[in-house]
Amino acid sequence: MAKIVVCAKxxxxxxxxxxxxxxxxxxxxxxxxxxxNEWDSYATEEALQIRDRLGDGEVVVVTVGDEDxxxxxxxxxxxxxxxxxxxxxxxxxxxxxxxxxxxxPVVQGESPDLVFCGVQSSDAVQAATGTAxxxxxxxxxxxxxxxxxxxxxxxxxxxxELEGGLVDVVEVDTPAVLTIQTGxxxxxxxxxxxxxxxxxxxxxxxEPDGGGEPAYRVRRMFVPxxxxxxxxxxGSPEAVAQRIREIxxxxxx
Amino acid sequence: MARDPKxxxxxxxxxxxxxxxxxxxxxxxxxxxxxxxxPLNQAYFRAMKAEGGYGACCTEYCSISPxxxxxxxxxxxxxxxxxxxxxxxxxxxxxxxxxxxxxELWYGGPHAPCMETRCVPRxxxxxxxxxxxxxYPIEMDKDDIRYVxxxxxxxxxxxxxxxxxxxxxxxxxxxxxxxxxxxxxxxxTDEYGGxxxxxxxxxxxxxxxxxxxxxxxxxxxxxxxxxMFMGEAGTQxxxxxxPFVEMADDMVDVWDINVSGISEWGEDATPSRFYExxxxxxxxxxxxxxxxxxxxxxxxxxxxxLMVEAINSGxxxxxxxxxxxxxxxxxxxxxxEGRLDDIRECIGCNVCISRWEIGGPPVICxxxxxxxxxxxxxxxxxxxxxxxxxDNDVLVVGAGPAGMECAMILGKRQMRRxxxxxxxxxxxxxxxxxxxxxxxxxxxxxVNYRRIQIDKLKNVEFIPNTELDARGVAEYGAEIVVIxxxxxxxxxxxxxxxxxxxxxxxxxxxxxLTPEQIMRxxxxxxxxxxxxxxxxxxxxxxxxxxxxxxxxGKQVTIMTHLxxxxxxxxxxxxxxxxxxKLHKLGVEIVPYQIPTQIEPGKVTSAHVFDxxxxxxxxxxxxxxxxxxxxxxxxxxxxKDSIGLDDLRSQxxxxxxxxxxxxxxxxxxxxIFSGHRLAREIDSDDPSIPKPFIxxxxxxEREQPSTLAGAAI
Numbered sequence: 001m002a003k004i005v006v007c008a009k010x011x012x013x014x015x016x017x018x019x020x021x022x023x024x025x026x027x028x029x030x031x032x033x034x035x036x037n038e039w040d041s042y043a044t045e046e047a048l049q050i051r052d053r054l055g056d057g058e059v060v061v062v063t064v065g066d067e068d069x070x071x072x073x074x075x076x077x078x079x080x081x082x083x084x085x086x087x088x089x090x091x092x093x094x095x096x097x098x099x100x101x102x103x104x105p106v107v108q109g110e111s112p113d114l115v116f117c118g119v120q121s122s123d124a125v126q127a128a129t130g131t132a133x134x135x136x137x138x139x140x141x142x143x144x145x146x147x148x149x150x151x152x153x154x155x156x157x158x159x160x161e162l163e164g165g166l167v168d169v170v171e172v173d174t175p176a177v178l179t180i181q182t183g184x185x186x187x188x189x190x191x192x193x194x195x196x197x198x199x200x201x202x203x204x205x206x207e208p209d210g211g212g213e214p215a216y217r218v219r220r221m222f223v224p225x226x227x228x229x230x231x232x233x234x235g236s237p238e239a240v241a242q243r244i245r246e247i248x249x250x251x252x253x
Numbered sequence: 254m255a256r257d258p259k260x261x262x263x264x265x266x267x268x269x270x271x272x273x274x275x276x277x278x279x280x281x282x283x284x285x286x287x288x289x290x291x292p293l294n295q296a297y298f299r300a301m302k303a304e305g306g307y308g309a310c311c312t313e314y315c316s317i318s319p320x321x322x323x324x325x326x327x328x329x330x331x332x333x334x335x336x337x338x339x340x341x342x343x344x345x346x347x348x349x350x351x352x353x354x355x356x357e358l359w360y361g362g363p364h365a366p367c368m369e370t371r372c373v374p375r376x377x378x379x380x381x382x383x384x385x386x387x388x389y390p391i392e393m394d395k396d397d398i399r400y401v402x403x404x405x406x407x408x409x410x411x412x413x414x415x416x417x418x419x420x421x422x423x424x425x426x427x428x429x430x431x432x433x434x435x436x437x438x439x440x441x442t443d444e445y446g447g448x449x450x451x452x453x454x455x456x457x458x459x460x461x462x463x464x465x466x467x468x469x470x471x472x473x474x475x476x477x478x479x480x481m482f483m484g485e486a487g488t489q490x491x492x493x494x495x496p497f498v499e500m501a502d503d504m505v506d507v508w509d510i511n512v513s514g515i516s517e518w519g520e521d522a523t524p525s526r527f528y529e530x531x532x533x534x535x536x537x538x539x540x541x542x543x544x545x546x547x548x549x550x551x552x553x554x555x556x557x558x559l560m561v562e563a564i565n566s567g568x569x570x571x572x573x574x575x576x577x578x579x580x581x582x583x584x585x586x587x588x589x590e591g592r593l594d595d596i597r598e599c600i601g602c603n604v605c606i607s608r609w610e611i612g613g614p615p616v617i618c619x620x621x622x623x624x625x626x627x628x629x630x631x632x633x634x635x636x637x638x639x640x641x642x643x644d645n646d647v648l649v650v651g652a653g654p655a656g657m658e659c660a661m662i663l664g665k666r667q668m669r670r671x672x673x674x675x676x677x678x679x680x681x682x683x684x685x686x687x688x689x690x691x692x693x694x695x696x697x698x699x700v701n702y703r704r705i706q707i708d709k710l711k712n713v714e715f716i717p718n719t720e721l722d723a724r725g726v727a728e729y730g731a732e733i734v735v736i737x738x739x740x741x742x743x744x745x746x747x748x749x750x751x752x753x754x755x756x757x758x759x760x761x762x763x764x765x766l767t768p769e770q771i772m773r774x775x776x777x778x779x780x781x782x783x784x785x786x787x788x789x790x791x792x793x794x795x796x797x798x799x800x801x802x803x804x805x806g807k808q809v810t811i812m813t814h815l816x817x818x819x820x821x822x823x824x825x826x827x828x829x830x831x832x833x834k835l836h837k838l839g840v841e842i843v844p845y846q847i848p849t850q851i852e853p854g855k856v857t858s859a860h861v862f863d864x865x866x867x868x869x870x871x872x873x874x875x876x877x878x879x880x881x882x883x884x885x886x887x888x889x890x891x892k893d894s895i896g897l898d899d900l901r902s903q904x905x906x907x908x909x910x911x912x913x914x915x916x917x918x919x920x921x922x923x924i925f926s927g928h929r930l931a932r933e934i935d936s937d938d939p940s941i942p943k944p945f946i947x948x949x950x951x952x953e954r955e956q957p958s959t960l961a962g963a964a965i
Contacts, residue, residue, distance in 0.1 A: 016254060186718070189672075189674075189714075189716040189719060191728075191730050192670060192672055192729055192731045193728060194730065195670065195730070196646075234259060235562055236558075236559070239562075
């Protein structure tokens with residue numbers, strides 16, 4: 001029976017306004033909305049499609065975070081994931097290496113055939129957790145995957161996206177860690193019934209193990225100072241267009 | 254968020270004679286169907302705009318005398334002390350919000366048909382009205398002139414007593430003072446006719462008398478049309494208006510400047526189909542350059558940048574809005590709070606105006622379902638109670654105008670979860686293709702506003718590309734199900750004239766097409782000669798005619814059973830320019846004809862009043878704009894095949910339908926339908942609208958007896 005572990009993250013989304021916390025090291029959570037990371041919804045969908053295609057198997061979703069972050073993995077459960085595990089995120093640094101360190105023993109304990117991460121999270125945009133996790137687990141990894149062909153055992157054939165629209169088709173032994181790109185599929189929407197059922201599901205909560213020293217520290221967050229010398233063009237479209245024309249003519253002459 | 258400093262000028266106070274207006278946002282006089290005889294509806298309607306930040310709000314045109322009675326249309330009236338009492342409610346409520354109250358004193362002359370009072374209006378010269386049928390005025394002698402001027406003075410004093418801060422001597426839209434100024438209406442040879450000084454005399458004298466009577470207490474506003482677009486006959490800016498401004502400027506505290514006469518006042522209240530915002534600015538600027546007094550004026554302003562531009566470019570001192578203030582009474586406040594993406598922008602469809610033209614039902618608005626419902630239904634455009642059944646989940650099927658509105662309002666009423674599920678890849682429904690018709694781009698604001706709001710609501714999820722069948726709906730997991738699957742144009746020629754189909758009409762054939770097939774599905778219109786069968790009478794038939802003739806170079810004929818095409822567009826003021834366009838494009842208009850047979854290459858039609866008289870038309874394609882039908886298959890299957898009992902066993906406690914899915918109608922009414930259901934989702938039976946307050950006189954009889962000598 002094939003088992004796929006999906007590492008999912010609840011990401012923060014910026015609203016119109018942003019304030020920093022008093023220590024200037026983070027965004028004030030009052031100004032944030034939270035949601036399942038977009039890439040992870042594609043990763044979850046891909047795992048579900050493989051499971052459903054094989055007709056057998058298990059999809060386990062793992063996240064790191066506090067109790068509020070369970071909303072994200074409940075969304076994965078509502079989509080159809082079989083189980084969810086939350087590693088209590090208290091005291092765990094948010095850098096990719098620290099996250100990979102606490103994910104690794106939990107993922108290893110599941111003995112999966114495939115491990116999916118999103119290519120990146122939309123808030124931190126580091127694109128490193130999946131790769132760090134593969135290194136810690138000693139597994140092969142393929143990043144930015146846009147297609148997976150796998151029979152349920154043995155090596156998988158996957159497409160990985162390169163720059164300039166190039167695609168690299170590679171064969172990878174399993175177990176392996178794949179980071180999943182958006183657009184690989186069309187993530188399903190959860191019906192209200194599925195959302196309600198997911199609310200009732202038990203989520204296993206485990207203590208973090210192996211976080212260690214953070215790979216980096218945030219020293220200060222601030223709004224970059226406005227550049228000097230910019231001329232703001234206000235007024236009607238005609239007036240703005242006229243001014244742009246003047247500026248271009250000045251520079252050309 | 255604080256307001257952007259670049260908008261500061263909009264929030265600077267301004268002095269109008271004896272009064273100070275707190276900012277530059279002014280609600281221009283406009284009708285709402287309430288007048289002075291539904292005084293609480295009137296007061297709540299205007300006060301909502303004051304709450305939304307307007308610095309001053311005006312009545313609609315307010316008649317000064319029974320001989321200026323516009324029935325069948327609804328004006329305000331300030332004829333006596335009881336009218337003063339009624340209108341004082343509006344003044345008090347505006348003052349509570351720190352806004353000034355303005356009263357547009359109006360004498361209509363021949364345009365007021367006096368159908369209720371049976372009085373006879375007076376005018377400079379005796380011509381029947383060019384706007385109203387069969388109304389002739391008395392040609393005024395000097396005594397008539399003194400008499401009418403005294404009517405203005407008496408009405409102005411009553412307006413002051415009611416609490417108004419600004420009093421108009423209103424001329425625009427071809428009313429009495431402007432009639433004197435305009436050769437088209439004024440053929441007099443005495444000192445009130447001929448030269449511009451003479452033609453201006455009545456208006457100047459009247460302003461002087463009103464100023465003497467109330468000028469210490471009230472600002473005097475003069476509303477003037479600066480171009481009637483009628484050549485020599487009409488009012489002209491340089492010949493008439495600028496000299497008049499110089500003559501009256503000392504007495505006037507604020508000018509209200511627009512254009513047009515009454516019979517084509519769509520040149521003033523411009524439909525977005527033909528004009529962009531700010532189209533009146535050149536005329537307003539011309540007056541401002543001559544006058545020493547503040548100038549206000551409309552221009553369907555919804556963009557604060559354009560408002561600032563209008564002021565900074567020296568065209569206006571005060572931004573007046575009519576339709577944008579109906580669409581969003583909180584326009585000033587949203588600019589002040591930096592919430593520009595919350596502004597519900599007017600789309601310029603003019604269905605608000607259509608109600609006045611029809612004869613005075615309450616105002617409606619496509620964008621703002623709460624317009625006109627402030628008092629009678631107690632609806633506030635920006636405030637929403639948490640629904641008593643907010644712990645329920647709602648499924649809305651169909652993201653057209655009704656479905657979007659319903660989902661949005663349910664979201665604002667804090668329902669636990671709202672899923673808006675749509676078969677297509679985006680929201681909008683009919684409003685995805687309607688804005689693609691010529692000139693209707695701004696109508697897309699219906700979708701944009703709701704998309705942005707829905708996106709902000711965390712409890713509302715939009716789910717595209719998902720077509721649910723009845724079983725899927727039943728098992729979706731919602732306690733409340735709202736079906737909003739819209740409607741479609743009949744494919745078989747079914748129509749409201751014959752209450753039958755048209756033989757041979759079949760839109761599955763290449764030569765028969767429906768509006769959606771052309772606009773949404775991209776079905777090819779074969780050949781050169783196209784016949785549009787329009788039994789609908791609003792914008793779709795004529796818009797397709799314009800599109801097919803202009804963009805595809807077709808030779809287009811519109812056939813209708815009615816006496817003229819698109820009669821509803823007379824009410825929206827779109828008709829005159831639509832006719833001009835179609836005429837220029839060579840579109841042939843065939844009234845009083847009904848197709849009796851459609852064949853490839855040929856249509857046969859009968860005259861409505863002579864059924865034996867058949868005519869044959871050689872055409873390559875027939876566009877069926879005959880009638881719409883509800884897309885109710887899903888609702889019927891849920892109600893009839895699955896049944897309410899089975900639905901209840903799935904946990905569905907409420908099944909409703911809204912919008913075109915229930916019965917095809919105006920987009921404004923579809924949006925109202927979705928809004929109404931969401932507002933009343935926690936009522937005893939949400940499918941039945943709750944009663945609203947009918948502001949009417951109720952006879953309290955102490956004893957059950959008939960009046961002496963009267964049979965009741």
